[in-house]
Amino acid sequence: MEGLKIVFEGNNFLRLLSGLWVTIRIALISIGFSLILGSLLGAAMRMKSKAVRAVCRAYLEIVRIMPQLVWLFIVFFGIVRTLGINLSGETSAIIVFTIWGTAEMGDLIRGGFESVPVHQYESSTSLGLTKFQAYIYVIFPQAIRLLIPNIINLSTRMIKTTALVSLIGVTEVLKVGKQIIDANRFEAPNAALWVYGTIFVMYFAVCFPLSMLSTAIEKKQKKLSA
Amino acid sequence: MAETIIEVKNLHKQFGDNVILKDISISVEKGEVIVLIGPSGCGKSTFLRCLNGLEPIQGGSVTLHGEPVLYGKKSLTKIRQHIGMVFQSYDLFPHMTIAQNIALAPLKVQKRDKKEVEEETLKLLDRVGLAGKADSYPNELSGGQKQRAAIVRSLIIHPDIILLDEITAALDPEMVHEVLKVVLDLAKSGTTMMIVTHEMAFAKAVADRVIFLDGGEIVEEGTPDEFFDAPKTERAKQFLKTFTYSD
Ligand SMILES: Nc1ncnc2c1ncn2[C@@H]1O[C@H](COP(=O)(O)OP(=O)(O)OP(=O)(O)O)[C@@H](O)[C@H]1O
Numbered sequence A: 001m002e003g004l005k006i007v008f009e010g011n012n013f014l015r016l017l018s019g020l021w022v023t024i025r026i027a028l029i030s031i032g033f034s035l036i037l038g039s040l041l042g043a044a045m046r047m048k049s050k051a052v053r054a055v056c057r058a059y060l061e062i063v064r065i066m067p068q069l070v071w072l073f074i075v076f077f078g079i080v081r082t083l084g085i086n087l088s089g090e091t092s093a094i095i096v097f098t099i100w101g102t103a104e105m106g107d108l109i110r111g112g113f114e115s116v117p118v119h120q121y122e123s124s125t126s127l128g129l130t131k132f133q134a135y136i137y138v139i140f141p142q143a144i145r146l147l148i149p150n151i152i153n154l155s156t157r158m159i160k161t162t163a164l165v166s167l168i169g170v171t172e173v174l175k176v177g178k179q180i181i182d183a184n185r186f187e188a189p190n191a192a193l194w195v196y197g198t199i200f201v202m203y204f205a206v207c208f209p210l211s212m213l214s215t216a217i218e219k220k221q222k223k224l225s226a
Numbered sequence B: 001m002a003e004t005i006i007e008v009k010n011l012h013k014q015f016g017d018n019v020i021l022k023d024i025s026i027s028v029e030k031g032e033v034i035v036l037i038g039p040s041g042c043g044k045s046t047f048l049r050c051l052n053g054l055e056p057i058q059g060g061s062v063t064l065h066g067e068p069v070l071y072g073k074k075s076l077t078k079i080r081q082h083i084g085m086v087f088q089s090y091d092l093f094p095h096m097t098i099a100q101n102i103a104l105a106p107l108k109v110q111k112r113d114k115k116e117v118e119e120e121t122l123k124l125l126d127r128v129g130l131a132g133k134a135d136s137y138p139n140e141l142s143g144g145q146k147q148r149a150a151i152v153r154s155l156i157i158h159p160d161i162i163l164l165d166e167i168t169a170a171l172d173p174e175m176v177h178e179v180l181k182v183v184l185d186l187a188k189s190g191t192t193m194m195i196v197t198h199e200m201a202f203a204k205a206v207a208d209r210v211i212f213l214d215g216g217e218i219v220e221e222g223t224p225d226e227f228f229d230a231p232k233t234e235r236a237k238q239f240l241k242t243f244t245y246s247d
């Protein structure tokens, strides 16, 4: 049981919590930027210009093809080394997650707009609504409703993927855990189980409510669209 | 003297190289009910869509009270407040209640008083037999009820003309009647309408004038009695033959 004791010894638990906060902070800021930029990307992907769509498509594919870890290394080591810019690990992480999140969010949002039947747009404008009003009152509310579960799922994925940032030296929750385990390697050899167990519970506490929310919204939508 | 609501002159419409409507001219007078019939794919829906600017036209003109209906132009939003349209598929907004669906245009487009709109909504719902459905969502209604609500949504803007495009085509047979009854009632109260339908008995009952469209042209035009009992053209005769079982 000394493992469990280690978790709560001194300020260890607080340190884990602040590590968790780093994780959440990186995820939240990235998700926020991704939502804004992703909406723009989603709109751009629906433009008539073939060139614009091709560029967007290329961006999406390039971002998706490479593992996020590679992107982290490219931005953190690559850009820092070659351009000599002083970028903190956390900033690099936010940049990378935003690049990734924008691509995924953009594709989701494009799909959301496309899934609202064109009839809905036509019946709105037939009522005298302007294009803008049709989007505000009819298209966007329906698209976003369809998208909320997907956006939440993507957010959960982004939160989980932030675990990678410990590899570019950011002290997030996993890294804190490792530090605690290392510091108690001799007094409590089984600390790893307890520390990682605690981290598991922490991730669960953050992500589970989100996935419940997404399921609940999905259910409600099924009812509305039946 | 009759007042002309919609005037179509030499309308020409094509999709790419595919000519759909050639040289169509029609004028619709106030209070008139025109039924447009013709074989599937002859361009009836396309014609109605041209009337309220949902489709660009390649020649001729459409005017409403003398104002040109121009595809993609800003002036359309104003013109469309004078044209009600109900489509074949249920196009109520699924995320809004029936009352919200109906009140959207009067509140946001016409900027009318909320209370007044509410009262008229209830009155119209009652008129089409949907009293008590104001707070339901579209998916809680039957197909026939949805179409009646859609009719109310187009009525509340007080349009000069209502365009109905096969509004019963997607309905189960037992619901067709309740919807057609509403339309017939509107016709009796003097509503100007242009109706596309495959229900011949209904067409005969409701129309002041029947227009038979085929091959992109108006092939025959006349009163329902003339058209249904003594069609002049071979094509109209052939077309009507396919419906004889339903009478
Ligand atoms: N957006 C479009 N692009 C290309 N062709 C189209 C388009 N819309 C309709 N058409 C074609 O125009 C023709 C007329 O179609 P329309 O829907 O107006 O016929 P309709 O008389 O309403 O037929 P129905 O009785 O089946 O509803 C059809 O051949 C159709 O394939």
Ligand SMILES: [Mg+2]
Residues within 6 Å of the ligand: B044, B045, B046, B165, B166
């Ligand atoms: Mg049609």
